[in-house]
Amino acid sequence: MSTQMKSAALAIVRRLNEHGFQAYLVGGCVRDEMLGRTVKDYDIATSARPEQVQALFERTVPTGLQHGTVTVVVNRVPYEVTTFRREGDYEGFRRPAEVEYIDSLLEDLKRRDFTMNAMALNAEGGLVDPFGGMTDMNERLLRCVGAAEERFREDALRMLRCLRFASEYGLRIEEKTWAALQACVGLLQHIAMERCRAELERMLGGADPNRALELLAGSSALRHTKTDIELAKLDGIPSESWPDLLAIPSADERLVYLYLRLGLEASAITEDLKRLTFSNAQQDAASRTAGAHRELSASAAGGASGGNAREAWIRALLRYGADALLRLRRLYALDGHRLLGLRSLEIMDEARAAGEAALDAWILSGPAWLEAVPAGSLKELQVSGQDLVRHLGDKPGPWTGLLLSRLLEETALGRLSNDRDTLLTAAMELYETVQKKEHA
Template sequence: MSGQMRSAALAIVRRLNDNGHQAYLVGGCVRDEMLGRPVKDYDIATSALPEQVQALFKRTVPTGLQHGTVTVVSDRVPYEVTTFRREGGYEAFRRPTEVEYIDSLQEDLQRRDFTMNAMALDAEGGLVDPFGGMADLRQGVLRCVGTAEERFREDALRMLRCLRFASEYTLRIEERTWEALRECIGLLQHIAMERCRAELERMLGGADPNRALALLADSGALRHTKAEVELAELDGIPAESWPGLLGIPSSDERLAYLYLRLGVDASGISEDMKRLTYSNAQRDAASRTGAAHEYLSGIAAGGPSEGEAKDAWIRASLRHGADALLRLRQLYALDGPRLLGRRDGEAAGDAPAEGPAFLEAWISQGEAWLEARPAGSLKELRLSGQELVGHLGEKPGPWTGQVLGRLLEETALGHLPNDRERLLEAAEQIYESLQKKGPA
């Protein structure tokens, strides 16, 4: 697909050239192509005005006319085509107050953030690199175009992009660029939290999340966002004590691990992720993982036997969802001893070389235990609430959920077969005990 996209992008460049306009592939696609990395999308810069671009192509979308951008659609794939421009003053340390169209590629590239993103390719594959982007990449250096402080004051989000690029591409941030970032980091308070969250997600989901954590800590970036976040406390944990986060499959699961490592409880996780503008689904998954961890941590403190550990694992899955337990299994496999607390005689910050037997059981058998449950939810229980109410001849009420919950737990633990008649017999006993106990 990447080859087809490149061919289509170059066809757009040639059509613009054939009609008397300058046009080039620019930005990230050039950088990644030069590095031999997969290219996700192709952007084009041109001397043609937006209306001229629209006139030359059959299918276009006016996605950013105020900034000179027209999206050309070819074989259902979008390609952003932007007129060479010069940007005036910036407002809120994020957006240019005015845009002036120009006919100079070099001046257009000059307004970009980093030298590696200020390169262009012409229709024949010739590289245009006025600011030494390739030389910086060969030397493993990330450098701002021009004066770093000016670039960061124009758009403060570039500082988070700087940290992301440095971690993703294994680059050393050039000294003056780093100094300017440290001096300007307080400007992040002007950046919308959803923009900060997007960069954080990409860092955690990138090629080197551990490097991203170290850079976030060294820069203090998360202490300067518009809203105070729990994740700012990450800079209090020595970089060398983090395990390899690539051992955790996804960005969301790596984030959950960070919260557990910081000791943030389930409600705190949900609130912090809300401040960071994560989706409700992401917040729910992470907070349920946190709640399951809180429950299991309490069990772990008592040093449970393997049988007790199995029962606790299954109970946690009923309360917080099997998906939360599967996530925890991965996190425990990575760093379980430290997440569940030090044992006597261990130094602060150190993780035990081996976990206790119950932890090893959670890691090695936890998934099989969940799969072997006779029922994992009320839907899987072979007795409905309506059948229960009809059998007992009572009006539905809070007791209905209590009885069904007890039946599900006993069935999931293997103490009761998932059989309608046996469930009804057990329901009678549970209901009778609730009646004797009375209202809570």
């Protein structure tokens, strides 16, 4: 796919050239091409004005005309084509107040953030590298184009991009660039939280999330976001205490792990994720995982072992769902002793041994326990609320849900068979107890 995309991108460049315009591949696609990495998309810069680009290609979308960008669509793949431009003063430490179309590739490249992103390729594959991007990449160096402080003051988001690029590509940040970042980091308060969240997600989902955490801590970047966030406290955790976060399969799970390391409750995690503009689905998954962790932590602290560990696991399943438990099991397999507090000096040896036994059971047997559960939700239970109402001859009420929950728990724990007659018989025996609880 990447070869086809490159061929199509070069075809766009050549068509522009044939009509008398300068045109080049620019930015991240050139950087990744030079590094031998997979190119995700190709961007093109040209001396042609947006209306001239639109006139030359059959399918175009005016995605960013105010910034000189037209998207050319070839075989349903989008290619951004942007007119060479010079940018005026920036507003809000984020975007230029105005742009001026120009005919100079050099001036266009001069406005970019880092030297490795300020290179271009012509139609024949010739490299244009006026700021030494290739030399910097060969020396594993990340350096701003021109004066670093100017670049960061123009667009404060570039500071988070700096941290992301350094961690993703294994680069050291040039001294002047790092000093400028530290001097300007307070400007992150002007950046929308959704942009900060996007950069954080990419760092955690990148090639070296541990290095990203080190850089975030060293810069105190998360302490300067527009809204205060709990994740800023991560810089108080020594970098050497982090496990290899790449062992956690996704950015979302790595994020949950970070919150659990901070010892936050589910509600606090949800609020922090809201502030960071994470989706409702991500908030829900993190909240349920944290809720299950709290229950299992209490069980481990109470000396759960053997059958008790299984019961704690199944009860957490009924309340928080199988996906939360499987997610939690992966985190426990990586760093369960620390997450459950089993390394605390205050824990007596006997309690620690019981907690470790429970942890081992959850890691080794947890998935099998989930598979063996006869009913893990009310949908899987062989009786309904209407069945109970008819069988017991009572009006529907809160007791119905309470009784169904009791039946589900007894079934999931293996104390009742998941068949209708058995459950209705048990319902008769539990009915009085549930009514007393309802009216208590």
